[in-house]
Amino acid sequence: MATPLWVRALGYWAYQYRRTWRSSITTSFLYPVLYLAAIGVGLGSLIHHPVDGVRYVDFIAPGLLAATAMQIGSNEAMYPVMMGIKWWRTYFAMLATPLRVLDVLRGHLAWIAVRLTIVSVIYLAVVAAFGVARSPLAVLALPAAVATGTAFAAPIAAFSATQDKDVGFTTIYRFGLIPLFLFSGTFFPVTQLPGWLQPVADATPLYHGVSLCRGLVLGQLSLWPALGDALYLVALTAVGYLLARRTFTRRLVV
Amino acid sequence: MVARGLTKRFGDFVAVDSVDFEIDRGESFGFLGPNGAGKTSTMKMISCTSPVSGGTLRVLGMDPAVDGTRIRARIGLVPQEDSLDLELTVLDNLMIYGRYFDLPRPLIRRRAQQLLEFAQLTDRADDRVDPLSGGMKRRLTIARSLISDPDLLILDEPTTGLDPQARHLLWDRLYRLKQEGKTLVITTHYMDEAEQLCDRLVVMDHGRFAAEGTPRELIERYSTREVVELRFRSGEHESVAHRLAGLAVRSEVLPDRLLLYTADGDATLSQVHAAGFTPESALVRRATLEDVFLRLTGRTLVD
Known part of the structure; x- marks a missing residue:
């Protein structure tokens, strides 16, 4: 049985990761846990009244899961895409073999989903050890986190394929990811924002990722809003994928 | 391989202007021409990595627009710009490339050993690619293109930018492939390269063929x-x-x-x-x- 073409592309990233995973430990695994310890436990010890009805550490632990997924999903769709197209031309190496542009794209996005899964599993295990997870539904926070990551990865990959330099990535961080990280409900409820900003926060993908992960981990979930969050993340992933199909084809088939 | 009226357009610019050629199995065929003559565009079309804009093309008897994946499975491509993974080792680059063709790992490993020998890179097998010289990287790219034991080898300026020793070593390797009966399609800037390696060649200029024949015929006819x-x-x-x-x-x-x-x-x-x-x-x-x-x-x- 022949291996599907996109799985062969996925195989490249997995093979490459075997050599480079050490350098990703800090950003992927250590940082979220350090945040959780410093802010959740350390700063949280000063916050005596419950936030949204739970301890502060319980409040931010699932938020950090979604924020980490955003960070990894975005990052993996920036520099590695640039590498594939320009710096090392990895994509072109693939395209000289039986692989097609669609396989290159699917393989890369699938790999990002794998990375998100690995990181989320480890983080959720740590969170469980902190005694945060209090619902069997917490298991579903795993696909929720992966969907949060892909909701960023797919559209950003589409963007990256149009770029010639990596300056655009800095802009995404500065004006996109960092504000989202701070103000999308990861560290405090968005109800604390000024009234006019709340609808803006509500509209961002990270807000939906955070609400979904939080609801699942803490077991405080109402069906319809949760489905709305999930649908939002899946829809954004799908739109991003369709856009990426176009930008990848335009860039790689000349 | 048969091309009839083969054309490549980029917007209004015509890079390849309705050329006809046939290349037989086991033949070694050269495309000569200055920069911008349309050689690379032609190579990309026949290696099924770039769609044709006009005319018909059959490679290994198949239509690239329909059977691109099946054709590429039987082609080895040496692109003009290297596309090696610089952080991985020489051997890893061969392993990964073999996996794109879905070859079993033990087979890739066996072929990789032979190809490293062939490319004189055996003692660098476990070194990262990044610090290798240009000639070594080029040899690795050629070795990589052979991992699938292709019927057709397409080389786009295989020796451009190499020093004379590296170039002679590569010529020797390519000559051996020719003797093994591989079909070679080569573009080059270098006349001595074309004289040594090509049974037949065309001179391209402004997207058209200015002349076609064996090296000897061309010299007799035009000089x-x-x-x-x-x-x-x-x-x-x-x-x-x-x-x-x-x-x-x-x-x-x-x-x-x-x-x-x-x-x-x-x-x-x-x-x-x-x-x-x-x-x-x-x-x-x-x-x-x-x-x-x-x-x-x-x-x-x-x-």
């Missing part, structure tokens, strides 16, 4: 048997050429020298001296493809 190269003080070549025109079948003025095309170079050189000219240096040589190229495109190749 004389011998060439006299004369070097005068710079600036004098044009006026000297004018006055020496009667001594040669044809003459060509280059920025740094004057070429006289003639059947008997020594006789012509004596006549030049007899006419009272004293060039700073003079050389009589046999005509090469370079002269054919100069005649057909009006410029030297490496520019």
